Amino acid sequence: MxxxxxxxxxxxxxxxxxxxxxxxxxxxxxxxxxxxxxxxxxxxxxxxxxxxxxxxxxxxxxxxxxxxxxxxxxxxxxxxxxxxxxxxxxxxxxxxxxxxxxxxxxxxxxxxxxxxxxxxxxxxxxxxxRITVEHGTKLRFEDRVLDVTRQEVTGDDGVSIPLSSAEFRLLSVFLEHPGKVLSRDELLDLTSGREADVWDRSIDNQVSRLRKKIELDPKSPSLIKTFWGDGYCFTGTVSRA
The missing domain is CATH 3.40.50.2300 (Response regulator)
Incomplete structure (x- = not known):
């Protein structure tokens, strides 16, 4: 079904x-x-x-x-x-x-x-x-660029911010599904293959940490928004850099 x-x-x-x-x-x-x-x-x-x-x-x-x-x-x-x-x-x-x-x-x-x-x-x-996150590519979202090989985000000011493996996987999922509300369970599936407990709130913590690295104002996020219950949605525009 x-x-x-x-x-x-x-x-x-x-x-x-x-x-x-x-x-x-x-x-x-x-x-x-x-x-x-x-x-x-x-x-x-x-x-x-x-x-x-x-x-x-x-x-x-x-x-x-x-x-x-x-x-x-x-x-x-x-x-x-x-x-x-x-x-x-x-x-x-x-x-x-x-x-x-x-x-x-x-x-x-x-x-x-x-x-x-x-x-x-x-x-x-x-x-x-659809844009896929592949080794060797660079993806632009708003005024930032993700270097997939280096697993770091660079702003227009030229400052690069390294991402942890978990943050990189999470950002990759968002960039591959822009404009789609993804539940916590879906994010767990896509980032960890459901190795984590389905009730694990680590996704919330990862989103919070990722917002601190890519949002201009993490307390009032404009890229990763929360929608209805446990859903998150990446609202930025994604293109190849």
Missing amino acids: DTLPHIAVVDDHQEIRELVARYLEQHGYQVTEGESAAAFLKLLETEVFDLVVLDIMMPGKDGFSLCRELRQFTQLPVIFLTAVAEDADRIIGLEIGADDYLTKPFNPRELLARIRAVLRRSQAGSQEN
Whole structure:
């Protein structure tokens, strides 16, 4: 089940959620339902999604607001599925970062086709743009450069700061997954191969030490941000130096 694409369906109408979930599950997807923006944000604390099907008109935070919030730290594909059919709203949805926009009433087969198309584009883009931390390379993030061979970070002022092995592994993981919220468990998996205890809070300590070396103000970090519970997200722009 873990290898199936994981789709979130966020809609305050239970009938719509269940209809979409059943149909997608019949066609090979793992589906998790959320009845509101708040419920979906709570799910993000523990779940990793490949795409979200999102309603606009919901109690509390609406779909537009949730999409804007998501775009601050992730490129998770978003398809709006909504009764809001005005052209102006469709344009707004796409301008704030949605990948597609489908109005109700809808044909489940069309929704499935759009999901498949968006996932193909997303997967192709992630493979094309992904930067891997390899020996001999230098990676720039904001005004700093990581020298992978030397395992040190150099600022525009020319001052080099050496990293411990643990700090280097952690920074490497963040640079390979910019814009993605990574839970403590995921960071343990990616940095230590789950050799450490899953309840080990050493990740928090490592993040704190790494912030002191790469953040202008470690007490108010702008590169490694904390999101919802135990998640951390690297929000800087990464490129080859």
